[in-house]
Amino acid sequence: MLAHLVVAITFFAMLWTGACLYSPALAEVMNRPSAKYWHLVSAIALGVGLLAIIILRPRAIGQVVREVDTFDENDRLWLRGGTKRLFDHTGAPEQGWLNAGQKLFTSVTSGLMVVLTITGLLLWLGEQNTTYRFAGTVDVHDLATLLIIVLTCGHLYLSLISPATRAATRGIVTGSVDREWAKQNHARWVRDMEQRNK
Amino acid sequence: MMRAMEPPPEHPTPTPRSRIPLGRAAFLGTVAAGVGGIALLSRFGGGVGSSLASLGDNLGVAAIVPTGGWRIYNVQDPMPTFDPATYSLTIDGNVENPVTLTWSDVQATEMVTEVSDFHCVTGWSVYDVRFRGIKAQTILDLVKPRTEAQHVNFQSLEEPYFDQLTMKQFKLPNVMLATEMDGKPLTRPHGAPMRLVIPQMYGYKGVKWLSKITFENEPTLGYWETRGYDADAWVGKDVSH
Numbered sequence: 001m002l003a004h005l006v007v008a009i010t011f012f013a014m015l016w017t018g019a020c021l022y023s024p025a026l027a028e029v030m031n032r033p034s035a036k037y038w039h040l041v042s043a044i045a046l047g048v049g050l051l052a053i054i055i056l057r058p059r060a061i062g063q064v065v066r067e068v069d070t071f072d073e074n075d076r077l078w079l080r081g082g083t084k085r086l087f088d089h090t091g092a093p094e095q096g097w098l099n100a101g102q103k104l105f106t107s108v109t110s111g112l113m114v115v116l117t118i119t120g121l122l123l124w125l126g127e128q129n130t131t132y133r134f135a136g137t138v139d140v141h142d143l144a145t146l147l148i149i150v151l152t153c154g155h156l157y158l159s160l161i162s163p164a165t166r167a168a169t170r171g172i173v174t175g176s177v178d179r180e181w182a183k184q185n186h187a188r189w190v191r192d193m194e195q196r197n198k
Numbered sequence: 199m200m201r202a203m204e205p206p207p208e209h210p211t212p213t214p215r216s217r218i219p220l221g222r223a224a225f226l227g228t229v230a231a232g233v234g235g236i237a238l239l240s241r242f243g244g245g246v247g248s249s250l251a252s253l254g255d256n257l258g259v260a261a262i263v264p265t266g267g268w269r270i271y272n273v274q275d276p277m278p279t280f281d282p283a284t285y286s287l288t289i290d291g292n293v294e295n296p297v298t299l300t301w302s303d304v305q306a307t308e309m310v311t312e313v314s315d316f317h318c319v320t321g322w323s324v325y326d327v328r329f330r331g332i333k334a335q336t337i338l339d340l341v342k343p344r345t346e347a348q349h350v351n352f353q354s355l356e357e358p359y360f361d362q363l364t365m366k367q368f369k370l371p372n373v374m375l376a377t378e379m380d381g382k383p384l385t386r387p388h389g390a391p392m393r394l395v396i397p398q399m400y401g402y403k404g405v406k407w408l409s410k411i412t413f414e415n416e417p418t419l420g421y422w423e424t425r426g427y428d429a430d431a432w433v434g435k436d437v438s439h
Contacts, residue, residue, distance in 0.1 A: 027270035027277075027387040034275050069221035076218070107221040111228025118229075119236065126320065130426060135321040136239025140232055 003053045003061070004172060010046035011152070014039055018145065043120060046113075067098055068106045074188070075100035086154075087164050094187040109151055115144045240321075267324040270387040271401075273421065278355035278407040280390040287392065289337060291413035292347035297340060301391065304377065307332050307340075314372045314397035316404075317433045329395050331376035334368045343413040351418060352394050353410035361405050361420030362429075363396065372397050375408060400431040 017039040020030035030038075054061050071079075074093035078085055078100040085092055086101055098106070119141040126133035158165045159172070165185075171177040182190050282301040290296035299307070311330040317323045348365045367373075376395045377384060384390045389406025396403055402422045423429045 022269065024266070024268050024270050024385070024387045027272075031275045031277060032270060032272045069219050071218045071220035075220070103221055104224055107224035108228050111225040111232070114225075114229045115232030115235075118233065122236070123320070128425065130428075133320070134236055134240040136236045136241075138321045139239045140235040143235065144232060 001172065003050060003064075006046060006049035006053070010042045010049070013042035014046075015145075015149070017042065022142075040124070043117070047117075067096065068103045071100060071103065072096075075103065079104070086158060087162055089164060089185050095185065095189070096192070097186060097189040099186065105151060105155060109148060109155075112144045112148045112151075116141060116148070119144065267322065268388070269318065269320075269322060271318075272356055272387075272406075273359055274356050277386055280386065280407075282391070285391060287409065287411070289341050289411045289413075291351070291411075292344045292415060293413050294342040294344065295340065304332070304392065308336050309377070310374070311378075312372050312374065314395065316395075316397065317400055319400040319402055319427070319431065328380050329374060329376040330378035330381075331374040331392070331395065334370075334373045334375075337375070337411070338369075341413070346415045347413035349414045349417045351410075351412040351414055352405040352408060353412070354389075354405045355407035355409045359405065359407075359421045360418075361394075361403050361423070362414075362418055363403065364417070367396065367399075367430075370396065370398055398433060400433060402427065403431050 017030065017035045020026040020035040021032060021039060074095060077093040078095060081092060085099075089095075089099075092099075119137050122132050122134065122137045123141065126137065159169045160166055167178055167181040168185075179190070285301045287299045287304055288297075289299070309330055309332055311328060313326055313328050315323060315325045316327050343365070349362055350365060350368045351360065351362045353360050363373075373394075373396045375392050377392050379385075379388055384393060389408070392408045393406040394404045394408060403420070417429070419429060420427075
């Protein structure tokens with residue numbers, strides 16, 4: 001999915017330039033003025049990119065948003081299974097296109113992206129106008145970054161390494177996944193698709 | 199649907215009815231926590247950044263991105279490079295004895311070690327920093343400013359960065375021209391070979407990569423002060439005006 005690619009590329013661009021702004025050890029690798037410039041360019045690219053995709057593909061994005069937003073009884077039972085669900089889907093209640101963990105991850109990271117945008121905007125504005133300067137802005141920007149790094153590490157682990165879930169990555173790259181795998185992990189989605197295609 | 203070998207689902211409900219908008223709740227909750235966090239930390243904060251840094255250090259983040267709590271600020275690409283062979287510190291203006299010190303002259307000057315806190319106007323602080331350098335009084339004894347010269351200008355090698363203090367502020371305790379930090383020579387990001395330290399004020403007053411000190415009769419606004427920052431950057435005071 002294009003939106004995923006836009007988020008992924010700009011995320012790593014912002015992570016790298018942000019690390020250069022954050023760490024004295026990296027301050028010489030990329031100086032503050034250029035790191036700040038590319039940090040802002042990446043943020044704007046993410047915003048413009050997502051906006052363009054929303055305008056061009058409103059129905060597809062709307063579908064994803066609805067899927068992420070809505071939790072049914074099965075999702076609740078899935079979450080009650082705790083963290084073991086992340087690694088083992090046997091016996092789990094049937095899941096739709098996204099499982100409850102993926103939905104929660106998407107919601108929380110989206111929320112963190114908004115928090116990072118707000119705090120980033122305040123940091124940028126505060127540098128030119130003292131009205132927008134608050135003592136807590138840097139700390140919240142840092143905390144949100146730390147959280148999103150931890151979540152993204154988990155995201156990468158589950159999509160690239162963990163045998164139980166890495167089959168889904170094919171879906172991100174090629175647009176299709178193995179039917180048998182999907183039946184085991186996203187049974188309701190498969191059934192919905194099969195019914196729709198009848 | 200299910201293969202015989204698999205255990206049955208814990209509670210299979212193939213046609214769930216209740217639909218809960220938990221996604222937007224998680225999204226809005228995260229945003230609210232972030233915005234609330236800014237308000238709370240601005241009011242009661244302080245030290246969250248440094249505890250975060252020490253948490254990071256303990257978790258081994260220090261190996262990847264060591265910070266020690268510091269952020270590096272500079273205004274021009276690239277940072278100035280210190281060359282001991284060509285470096286000089288000029289101290290002039292309305293003084294009886296203007297001097298230009300080479301790097302070995304600087305090293306031969308009397309130095310002291312003092313511990314102070316460093317506060318940045320953007321909200322982070324580093325506590326108990328051990329600076330070693332030349333005290334303001336040593337400079338005053340050396341160049342002997344005339345009585346009308348009540349303002350001190352500090353020029354950075356990083357053009358056009360520059361800032362100023364009043365003579366009274368320059369004489370405050372713990373003010374120094376530091377060449378070492380925490381037992382090591384200042385690194386390039388921290389302003390090698392020499393920076394101004396004035397713990398009573400926010401860090402933007404502490405000119406890094408110091409190249410020239412001029413004693414003047416009239417005040418001049420510094421780099422950030424021409425961009426709206428307070429000329430008297432007292433720590434803890436509202437810096438808006």
